[in-house]
Amino acid sequence: MDQPAPRRYRLRIWRQPGPGLPGRLVPYEVAGVSPDMSFLEMLDLLNESLLKAGEPAIEFDSDCREGICGTCGLVINGVAHGPKGRCTTCEARMRDFPDGATITVEPFRARGFPIVKDLVVDRGAFDRIIARGGYVSLNVGSAPEANALPIAKAIAEQAMDAAACIGCGACVAACPNASASLFVSAKISQLALLPQGEAERKRRALRMIGRMDEEGFGDCSNHGECEAVCPKGISIETIARMRREFFRAALRP
Amino acid sequence: MSTHDPLAASPLLDARIPSGPIGEKWTRHQFEGKLVAPANRRRFTVIVVGTGLAGGAAAAALGELGYNVLSFCIQDSPRRAHSVAAQGGINAAKNYQNDGDSVERLFYDTVKGGDFRAREANVHRLAELSVRIIDHCVAQGVPFAREYGGTLANRSFGGAQVSRTFYARGQTGQQLLLGAYGSLMRQVEAGTVTLLPRREMLDLVIVDGRARGIICRNLIDGAIEPYAADAVIVATGGYAPVFYLSTNAVNSNATAIWRCHRRGALLANPCFTQIHPTCIPQVGDRQSKLTLMSESLRNDGRVWVPLKPGDRRRPRDIPEAERDYFLERRYPAFGNLVPRDIASRAAKAVCDEARGVGPTGYAVYLDFADAVKRVGRAVIAERYDNLMDMYHEITGDSPWDGPMRIYPAPHYTMGGLWVDYDLMSTIPGLHVAGEANFSDHGANRLGASALMQGLADGYFIAPNSIGRYLASAALPPVDTSRDEFRAARERIAARTAELLAMRGRTTVREIHWRLGRIMWDKVGMSRSAAGLRAAIGEIRRLREEFRGDLLLAGGGDELNKGLELAGRVGDFLELGELIAIDALHREESCGGHFREEHQTPEGEARRDDANFCHVAAWEHAGDGAEPRLHREPLAFEHVQPAQRSYK
Numbered sequence: 001m002d003q004p005a006p007r008r009y010r011l012r013i014w015r016q017p018g019p020g021l022p023g024r025l026v027p028y029e030v031a032g033v034s035p036d037m038s039f040l041e042m043l044d045l046l047n048e049s050l051l052k053a054g055e056p057a058i059e060f061d062s063d064c065r066e067g068i069c070g071t072c073g074l075v076i077n078g079v080a081h082g083p084k085g086r087c088t089t090c091e092a093r094m095r096d097f098p099d100g101a102t103i104t105v106e107p108f109r110a111r112g113f114p115i116v117k118d119l120v121v122d123r124g125a126f127d128r129i130i131a132r133g134g135y136v137s138l139n140v141g142s143a144p145e146a147n148a149l150p151i152a153k154a155i156a157e158q159a160m161d162a163a164a165c166i167g168c169g170a171c172v173a174a175c176p177n178a179s180a181s182l183f184v185s186a187k188i189s190q191l192a193l194l195p196q197g198e199a200e201r202k203r204r205a206l207r208m209i210g211r212m213d214e215e216g217f218g219d220c221s222n223h224g225e226c227e228a229v230c231p232k233g234i235s236i237e238t239i240a241r242m243r244r245e246f247f248r249a250a251l252r253p
Numbered sequence: 254m255s256t257h258d259p260l261a262a263s264p265l266l267d268a269r270i271p272s273g274p275i276g277e278k279w280t281r282h283q284f285e286g287k288l289v290a291p292a293n294r295r296r297f298t299v300i301v302v303g304t305g306l307a308g309g310a311a312a313a314a315l316g317e318l319g320y321n322v323l324s325f326c327i328q329d330s331p332r333r334a335h336s337v338a339a340q341g342g343i344n345a346a347k348n349y350q351n352d353g354d355s356v357e358r359l360f361y362d363t364v365k366g367g368d369f370r371a372r373e374a375n376v377h378r379l380a381e382l383s384v385r386i387i388d389h390c391v392a393q394g395v396p397f398a399r400e401y402g403g404t405l406a407n408r409s410f411g412g413a414q415v416s417r418t419f420y421a422r423g424q425t426g427q428q429l430l431l432g433a434y435g436s437l438m439r440q441v442e443a444g445t446v447t448l449l450p451r452r453e454m455l456d457l458v459i460v461d462g463r464a465r466g467i468i469c470r471n472l473i474d475g476a477i478e479p480y481a482a483d484a485v486i487v488a489t490g491g492y493a494p495v496f497y498l499s500t501n502a503v504n505s506n507a508t509a510i511w512r513c514h515r516r517g518a519l520l521a522n523p524c525f526t527q528i529h530p531t532c533i534p535q536v537g538d539r540q541s542k543l544t545l546m547s548e549s550l551r552n553d554g555r556v557w558v559p560l561k562p563g564d565r566r567r568p569r570d571i572p573e574a575e576r577d578y579f580l581e582r583r584y585p586a587f588g589n590l591v592p593r594d595i596a597s598r599a600a601k602a603v604c605d606e607a608r609g610v611g612p613t614g615y616a617v618y619l620d621f622a623d624a625v626k627r628v629g630r631a632v633i634a635e636r637y638d639n640l641m642d643m644y645h646e647i648t649g650d651s652p653w654d655g656p657m658r659i660y661p662a663p664h665y666t667m668g669g670l671w672v673d674y675d676l677m678s679t680i681p682g683l684h685v686a687g688e689a690n691f692s693d694h695g696a697n698r699l700g701a702s703a704l705m706q707g708l709a710d711g712y713f714i715a716p717n718s719i720g721r722y723l724a725s726a727a728l729p730p731v732d733t734s735r736d737e738f739r740a741a742r743e744r745i746a747a748r749t750a751e752l753l754a755m756r757g758r759t760t761v762r763e764i765h766w767r768l769g770r771i772m773w774d775k776v777g778m779s780r781s782a783a784g785l786r787a788a789i790g791e792i793r794r795l796r797e798e799f800r801g802d803l804l805l806a807g808g809g810d811e812l813n814k815g816l817e818l819a820g821r822v823g824d825f826l827e828l829g830e831l832i833a834i835d836a837l838h839r840e841e842s843c844g845g846h847f848r849e850e851h852q853t854p855e856g857e858a859r860r861d862d863a864n865f866c867h868v869a870a871w872e873h874a875g876d877g878a879e880p881r882l883h884r885e886p887l888a889f890e891h892v893q894p895a896q897r898s899y900k
Contacts, residue, residue: 018811036536044762045539047815051760056807057815061329063502066544067643068427069333091646116473117812124450127330131442135435136394139317140310140712143385143392147349150403160396160421163428164639167332196394 007033007099011046013058014106015118023115025104035095039082040065040072042094043105060119065090067231070166073173074119075106080170080229088168088231108173111216112180123169125215126183132211133204134187136196149195162189164232171226171234177218182226184212185242186234192245202249209246263883265519266870269673270374275891276356279378282674283717287724294319295445297723300467300482302454302509304331306426306704307687308488309433310711316440318716323480324437325449325469327504327817332434335490335502336707339426340640341549342410342418343390343704345383350407354415356380361892363702366412366592367667367695368844368860369894370522370868372887374674375692379702382709387419389712393432397421408552408636410700412592412899418701423547423640429704433711452478453817454509456741457485457516457683464682465731468741470749472817475810477742477749479733484682484719487513488711491666491688493526495825495832496777497769499663500532500545506821507828510670510689518678519870519883521671521691523828524836527698527845528778529664530556530596533647533657534616543662544647546619547640548700551589553624553633554657556580556596558617562607568618568656579603579617587899594697594845594858595899597661601778602856604660611658620656661778665703667694667845668835671870671885675718676710679870682726684718686710691868696844749809752819757802761815764799765822768792768829776833781849785837789830796826831871831880838882841865853896862894 008031016023030046037045040062047057063071072089076082082092097103105119113121151159163186171182188205191197197204220239227236271282289297297320301312304326312324326334348354360380364371391397391405397419398406407416421428440446451472458466458479466481492507493499514520531551533544557578559571579599581588591599600617603609610616625633630653634641644652669691676684676692687707694702775788799822807813842851842858843865851859868885 034537034539037539038541041539041541044541048760048762051804051806051815054806057813059812059814063328063333063504064335064338065503065542066338067646068424069328069335069337069502071328071333086642087646091643093646093649095649120812123329127332127438127441127448127450130435131438135432135439136392137439138389138392140314140389140436140716143388146347146387146391147404149391151399152403153399153401156396156399159394160398160424160428163396163421163431164424166427167330190396191394194394194396196392 004035006031007035007094009033009042009097009100010102012102012104015058016115018117019114033094035093037094038065038090039076039092039094040090058119059117062090067091068166070168073108073168073170075108075173077104080108080173081231085228086231086233108169110172110178112172112178113169125217126167126169128215129180129184129208129211130187132207133200134208136191137200151195155193159190159193162186162193162234162238165234166232168231170229170231172217174225174229175218176223176225177221179220180212180215180217181220181239181242182230182234182236184208185238188245189238189241192241201245202253205242205245205249209242262886263870265679265883266671266868266885267673268372268885269675270372271674275374275377278374279381286717286721289720289724291319295321297321297484298323298482299484299486299719300480301325301486301488302467303334303488303490303687303689304434304437305334305336305488305490305687306430306433306707307711308486309334309430309437310708311486311488311686311715312446313433313436313440314712314716315719316443316445319445320719322440322446323449323482324446325452325454327451327453327472329450331437331448331450332431334430335505336430336704337427338502338545339704340423340545340547342408342420342425342701343386343429344410344417344701345387345419345705346380346417347384347387349405350416352415354417358415359383359417362413363699364695364892365897366697366699368697368858368897369695369862369866369889369892370525370843370887371693371695373889373891379693379706379709382713383705386705386708386712390429390432393435395421395428395432408549409590410548412587412590412699414587418549420549423549423637426704429708433708455512455745455820457513457680458737458741459516459680460731460735460737462681463726463728464680466733466738468738468745470745473812475808475813477745479738479742481731481733481738483728484684484722486684486686486715486719487670487689488686489689491669492825492828493663493666495768495829496663496772497765498535498540498543500529500543503541506824508821508824510685511824511828513670513678513680513683515873516680517873518680518683519671519872520831521668521868521870522835523668523832523871524839524846525667525696525844526663526832527593527665527667528597528661529593530600530661531619531659532662532664533644534611534613534660544643545662545664546644546657546659548593550619550637550640553636554589554619554621555623556589556617556619558603558608558610564608568620577603577608584899591899592697592699597778598847600661616658616660618656619659621652622656665698667691667696667698671868675721676714677718677722682722684715686715696846749816752803752816753805753809755803755805757804759798759802760804761819761822764795765818765825767795768822768825771795772829776829776836779847779849780836782837785833788833792826792830792833799823799826834880835869835871838869839865858897866894
């Protein structure tokens with residue numbers, strides 16, 4: 001097998017032993033990195049060498065490693081999910097980082113995402129927002145026949161575009177206000193577009209937006225940084241829709 | 254190992270299949286069971302471990318009914334469960350395409366697809382419930398693909414000659430999971446479900462012969478936490494990562510089911526592992542997982558390799574006449590949509606003949622050129638959009654500029670904890686749902702049926718089974734101060750301390766990698782008696798090394814993923830041996846289990862229905878002791894077992 005030439009990198013990685021404790025950027029070197037490796041596989045390699053040196057591993061979250069679960073999330077060289085764009089941290093490949101480069105790795109920072117340890121943050125706020133209305137309220141057994149409500153193909157596609165949000169929180173990390181607007185608006189949009197979401201549309205908007213504020217996320221002032229880093233390409237059109245939903249609900253409850 | 258009459262049924266394995274005609278069993282069963290009255294439900298606590306399609310749906314449905322539910326997951330949020338990664342679709346017998354589908358046909362296709370090693374009654378129920386699942390998901394706002402007129406769209410999947418698969422681009426699992434997750438969060442808000450994320454179940458607690466709780470490790474602070482309940486549902490998914498490289502998530506594991514197995518739950522058909530034919534081939538030794546390319550791609554992609562061995566020309570330079578569309582050639586009736594086990598072995602066979610492609614020679618082409626010519630790139634992009642992007646991200650090659658390279662990879666496990674018709678294991682009170690259980694798919698799972706089974710188990714069967722169990726079992730109050738909880742906690746704490754105290758030289762990842770090599774080489778797509786015996790020996794030696802020479806860092810009272818992985822790999826080292834033992838015992842080829850000694854002259858699987866038409870359920874007999882085999886004979890009254898042909 002033809003192996004591409006291995007690379008080496010200098011890394012500056014955020015280390016923090018626990019919640020609320022002081023953290024700092026620590027320098028590391030890693031060698032023997034194949035360009036075909038993913039970014040996280042490179043961190044795995046670094047961790048193996050730290051382990052052999054008797055040092056604690058750098059903790060970071062990941063799971064599916066294929067861009068769909070939303071678990072992974074690092075700020076790489078100042079950009080949430082890395083400089084390439086339209087991909088998750090786990091999809092970032094070392095072929096996109098020139099040999100010998102220095103790479104800074106930090107967690108997703110926001111008041112709404114307290115740091116747990118090293119690069120791991122607590123995104124429970126997202127679950128708590130969804131709990132306030134990111135669903136259709138129906139019990140198992142009560143559904144009508146699946147084709148009872150035709151939905152125009154274009155509407156279904158738009159709803160799917162919004163529903164594609166993986167809940168990673170890159171939008172929050174990228175936003176200068178640490179706003180969760182793109183995340184919240186994606187779910188609100190999906191259910192505002194589909195007829196199944198109609199009965200609770202107003203209630204949903206008010207409750208989810210209310211919880212978003214309670215969780216300490218900032219407001220949206222139209223920077224658009226969120227859309228630039230969203231791995232699924234969710235458009236800030238969904239934020240515009242969320243605002244319309246909010247006004248509809250607030251003015252005519 | 255026992256030397257019974259091969260047809261003898263074990264008394265431990267009563268499937269409790271209801272009587273009556275197969276199409277009425279489920280309906281009658283629901284009527285004949287005892288119920289828990291609405292006002293009484295909140296007095297019962299049910300633990301659900303795992304928040305994927307089966308676990309999330311079960312927890313949501315039980316919460317809706319008014320039970321008090323404790324929902325556990327190892328991730329930071331229930332929405333991360335690996336169900337989220339399922340791509341291609343979910344089957345249902347709606348017959349919207351007017352092509353001859355029906356509950357009977359879905360039942361038949363699934364039994365046949367499972368190579369006649371599943372329980373007919375369970376599969377028929379699955380086919381019946383499939384229809385209601387789609388209704389419920391649509392009502393939840395799952396954005397399924399639609400036709401222009403507004404009705405739901407369908408596509409075809411392997412092992413079927415009808416178009417019965419509902420999908421949401423290449424992200425169907427994600428959308429179904431988010432539907433279940435939304436329903437789950439609604440119950441959290443309603444107060445019926447308590448979420449306990451970042452908790453790993455490390456033991457089952459049994460009191461007076463019934464499952465009455467679990468012991469978890471809190472993955473944030475390392476605390477060993479006991480939880481008591483009236484019933485337990487384990488829905489923690491499959492064990493494909495025993496192969497190290499699989500399509501599963503890096504945290505997917507067999508720990509919960511293995512600990513239940515060690516506590517007495519029989520584990521059935523562990524050797525029925527599914528190797529999925531279309532995954533992105535491995536590129537390096539340090540790879541952490543293999544990425545699935547949905548089976549749905551085989552609707553439009555054509556699988557081929559060069560006709561001549563050693564042909565290293567670029568694909569575009571190989572003329573049609575020098576290509577071997579080997580699935581179409583070998584199986585004209587199903588072509589590229591043969592079931593997974595058949596497609597995987599066919600791909601391996603051509604690569605073993607040195608006709609494979611790509612840098613390793615272990616890949617075949619999946620080519621969209623004809624489909625693009627036929628319907629245009631925009632249509633193909635719309636059907637598979639995210640999958641094309643994913644392939645490009647990972648390989649650096651665009652699937653629009655040349656065919657995809659794919660190769661089989663471990664993906665799903667049909668084996669799992671044995672359950673009866675009510676999804677209850679051999680431990681009273683312990684129920685098992687989704688991929689974690691063994692039922693329904695026999696020796697091979699058809700595409701788009703895992704999502705169907707997870708939701709059938711979660712939304713419809715588990716609530717019925719739990720209600721029936723709680724209404725009829727004697728369940729005195731139990732709390733975590735009992736000896737059984739204390740003893741289990743102490744064992745877990747001691748085991749954790751033991752792992753951390755080791756100052757060996759081998760990392761967990763290295764051990765896992767080596768286990769994966771043994772499993773892939775000797776317990777993978779093709780198995781032989783000699784290879785399996787060698788594998789058993791190698792796994793035992795590897796386990797000794799793991800027990801004596803492990804290198805870990807960090808402490809137990811903090812977030813420590815290395816420690817988490819150590820526990821999981823320890824369980825894989827035991828499970829891997831059982832898989833090989835099961836494969837050795839099953840002297841036939843069926844579904845995903847292929848024994849070189851048992852094949853037809855054309856190289857197809859040869860079943861032995863006279864001696865092996867049974868479920869092999871293994872009982873843990875203690876460390877170092879041979880596991881004990883129990884058999885559940887399978888009777889096929891509605892579908893005649895035949896040589897499974899897709900030609």
